[in-house]
Amino acid sequence: MLDDSPGMPLPFLLAGTGIWIALVWYLLPRLRGPAGLLFMVLSARYIVTFYHEYTTTRIFAGQSLNSFVTLGIAAICLFYTRHDLIRYRAILPVYAMIAALLVSGLLNMEATGTINALIRQGLFLGLMILVATAIDAEPNDGSVSRIMLAAFVVPICYQLMSVIFRLGKASENDGSVSYMGGYVHESVFSIMLLTALVIIALSGGLTWKRRTVYMALIFTALFFANYRTSVIAAAPILLMHIIFGSANNARAGLANYVRAGAFLFAIIFGAFMTILLSQRMADLGTLLTSGGGLIKPPSAFGTEDRSLLSGRILIWSDYIYTTLRSDVSNLVFGFGPDSWQQVFSIYAHNVYISYVYEIGFVGTALYLYMLAHFLWLAFAARPDKRWHLVGIHLCYGILCLGTMPTFSIEGVLFYAVICGYTLYYYLAERVKSKHVMPGNSLMPTRLARARSLRRPSRGLPDGTAKPAPRKRTPVR
Numbered sequence: 001m002l003d004d005s006p007g008m009p010l011p012f013l014l015a016g017t018g019i020w021i022a023l024v025w026y027l028l029p030r031l032r033g034p035a036g037l038l039f040m041v042l043s044a045r046y047i048v049t050f051y052h053e054y055t056t057t058r059i060f061a062g063q064s065l066n067s068f069v070t071l072g073i074a075a076i077c078l079f080y081t082r083h084d085l086i087r088y089r090a091i092l093p094v095y096a097m098i099a100a101l102l103v104s105g106l107l108n109m110e111a112t113g114t115i116n117a118l119i120r121q122g123l124f125l126g127l128m129i130l131v132a133t134a135i136d137a138e139p140n141d142g143s144v145s146r147i148m149l150a151a152f153v154v155p156i157c158y159q160l161m162s163v164i165f166r167l168g169k170a171s172e173n174d175g176s177v178s179y180m181g182g183y184v185h186e187s188v189f190s191i192m193l194l195t196a197l198v199i200i201a202l203s204g205g206l207t208w209k210r211r212t213v214y215m216a217l218i219f220t221a222l223f224f225a226n227y228r229t230s231v232i233a234a235a236p237i238l239l240m241h242i243i244f245g246s247a248n249n250a251r252a253g254l255a256n257y258v259r260a261g262a263f264l265f266a267i268i269f270g271a272f273m274t275i276l277l278s279q280r281m282a283d284l285g286t287l288l289t290s291g292g293g294l295i296k297p298p299s300a301f302g303t304e305d306r307s308l309l310s311g312r313i314l315i316w317s318d319y320i321y322t323t324l325r326s327d328v329s330n331l332v333f334g335f336g337p338d339s340w341q342q343v344f345s346i347y348a349h350n351v352y353i354s355y356v357y358e359i360g361f362v363g364t365a366l367y368l369y370m371l372a373h374f375l376w377l378a379f380a381a382r383p384d385k386r387w388h389l390v391g392i393h394l395c396y397g398i399l400c401l402g403t404m405p406t407f408s409i410e411g412v413l414f415y416a417v418i419c420g421y422t423l424y425y426y427l428a429e430r431v432k433s434k435h436v437m438p439g440n441s442l443m444p445t446r447l448a449r450a451r452s453l454r455r456p457s458r459g460l461p462d463g464t465a466k467p468a469p470r471k472r473t474p475v476r
Contacts, residue, residue, distance in 0.1 A: 131420025142205015
């Protein structure tokens with residue numbers, strides 16, 4: 001049956017929770033250290049959100065159980081990674097983004113939105129470093145990625161239940177159906193699947209063939225989730241995996257031929273998917289051929305224009321023209337984080353346009369700088385992971401064009417995982433040591449003592465330079 005409500009029947013939810021308990025019992029000997037914490041963080045957030053019909057009810061101080069779980073996860077991640085929060089210049093753009101949110105919120109007296117935005121940024125910062133620390137704790141063992149992937153077993157089971165029992169959601173006017181296992185929305189469910197796709201693509205403990213099978217499984221799940229933006233955003237990840245991953249085990253001299261064949265296969269597969277999804281992708285052709293003709297005030301939109309890209313063009317126009325009609329202060333610093341909720345009935349479905357409204361052109365410029373900065377770190381990362389990371393960052397940039405991963409916790413987790421892998425492989429290319437994150441040599445209960453920003457070097461594991469050799473007095 002089709003239902004406008006994405007909720008799953010309680011017996012199915014309890015069955016999925018039972019699967020999770022059995023999974024935890026099976027993995028219990030390996031759930032230790034930062035990898036175990038990552039598994040608990042991801043799986044706890046995802047499973048609680050499947051119960052959204054019960055966990056989004058306000059229980060204390062106007063906050064829901066979902067809110068308290070998110071706040072708890074952010075606090076745990078920040079506490080665990082506090083030793084490295086001010087250690088590397090590579091994360092300075094994150095602090096610049098936090099400053100932009102804080103300044104915009106203070107100028108506009110937007111307390112609630114600013115607090116929520118800062119919590120999301122704290123979660124992003126803590127989880128990013130936690131991911132890098134977890135990978136670095138066992139650099140020669142690929143078990144970390146496999147433990148992280150275990151967090152997606154229950155969501156896939158929920159989606160499978162929704163497909164088998166036809167518990168879908170009619171998401172579009174064209175009659176398409178989204179199967180998302182009763183998650184709160186198909187967009188955030190598909191972002192969760194993209195997170196699994198990233199972990200598979202960067203996993204060091206899986207062969208290329210096994211990664212290909214797992215990625216095909218996740219892409220099939222994306223297809224059933226039926227969120228067009230995420231399907232398109234997944235293309236760079238799959239393309240880099242097929243082109244560059246396929247030649248890793250090829251004999252010398254054959255790698256380029258293997259990559260050429262993989263590229264040809266990717267083109268054929270892309271053409272096949274375009275034909276298969278032609279009805280859903282027809283609006284993209286209209287958008288590309290219209291050029292700048294669709295940039296106009298909301299009042300000038302006709303009936304056909306209003307339905308383009310599920311109404312996104314009209315929504316973007318509303319945000320853009322509302323921003324341009326404001327005063328200089330709002331153009332520069334915006335109306336405050338999450339302030340759109342007080343003016344618009346629906347979010348912008350575009351991070352860049354929404355940030356121009358929320359934190360102004362200055363904040364948006366800092367956000368673009370942060371994206372470009374981590375993309376540059378991906379280009380400077382370890383060669384065997386470099387192009388996979390580049391494709392993943394392109395995936396996130398595309399995703400920001402059609403939805404708002406910065407507003408959902410699933411989107412924050414997604415980008416934190418991306419930047420965590422990027423930070424680790426960037427440091428691994430420069431710090432020639434078994435452990436590139438010095439926090440792995442510290443006890444988690446000790447107080448943080450990092451007091452300066454350090455540039456990673458080819459010296460000691462903590463990024464500091466090697467001490468000058470002591471001169472020896474010759475023996476006479």
